[in-house]
Amino acid sequence: MLTNAQKNVLIHAARIRLDQGEDIREVFRSYANLSDEEKQEILSYFSLAPIGSGLEEIRSQKILELSAACRKAIEAGVTLEIDGISQRFPYSLSDGDQNNIAALFYISRATGLPQPYHCQGGSCRLYSPDQLAALYIAEEAHKAAQETYFNQLKLFILETFTKEEDIPQVKAVSYGDPLTGKYLDNYNSIAAQNQETIQVLSNP
Template sequence: MIQLTNFWTNLVKNGEKNLDDVPDKIKSSVVNELIKLGIITDENIDAVKEAKIAEMSIVCNEIIVQGFDITLSDNQKHHFSLEVSDQLKISKLNDRANAGVTVLPYHADGEPCKFYSKDDIVTINTKMENCIEFQVTYFNSLRDYIQSMTDLNSVCNVEYGMVIPEEYQSEVLKALYAQTS
């Protein structure tokens, strides 16, 4: 990490590259090191915000991909990951279920493929949509909150899952929170 930081420090300091060229996956770590070195200051807060938003976007996506656990009509708990291909398959199965197909093949993580009932597929799809909707809505409000910040340390201390002040919660996020209360 020190070599990477020195590399980016030299490039950013010398103006040969823009901080935007740092891959999102490591941007927040690089920014934190540049802050410690005194290279990034409050004058560069927009770059810090961008790095933090990129980091939060990655975390949001990772949480979505991790998927969810659900108990189905067999009274067993099953786990479904939500890679993009999983999302598409579940959505297509839901379309088929809504078109009248009553027995649909699919598999939970680590389980063999089996037939699911129409009701189970609709339940899986609903849970998937709710998980994605919540995470994306939360991320959008978190992004707005980060963009409103004026203090470098506040931006750096943002963590995914933190409570977002109500004035930065979208109406949709407020409604989703109300549904879970």
């Protein structure tokens, strides 16, 4: 806990740096020896928002949260019915799923031969070129849809919530919330173009 003398020294130093045009919230953010409560106590003297609770911080935190949710949705992959059985195919970049599926698709298209792969929890088996094409198209379409949705939701947050009093609305945004207005129109337009591009690339 800060003594009054220590507090006064910090306030005096902060006032000097504030007068010099520095962002003292960023300055105090780097003070590892001060607790969050002590930092907030000093900042409150200048009527500044607590570190991590201003609009910019909240929007940035929310966008990071939504980005992680987008990545998780993409990597969860898609479910396809193959030979009458529903099979789940993850699409993780770090585990190599995205590169593997793309490579197998192009190899099967070039050779016309089945290629070995496996669904989630399944054993390795041969998939026909048509099956691999269906898988690749489904995964890429799903990935493009998720990325487009995230980008439009991010744009909605940045353009709609521009005042400090909007913070509760920013915090309430969740991945999966429906898009509306121009953001939905943009999503539909981009999604249609993405689907057309994927179809063209997948044709021999």
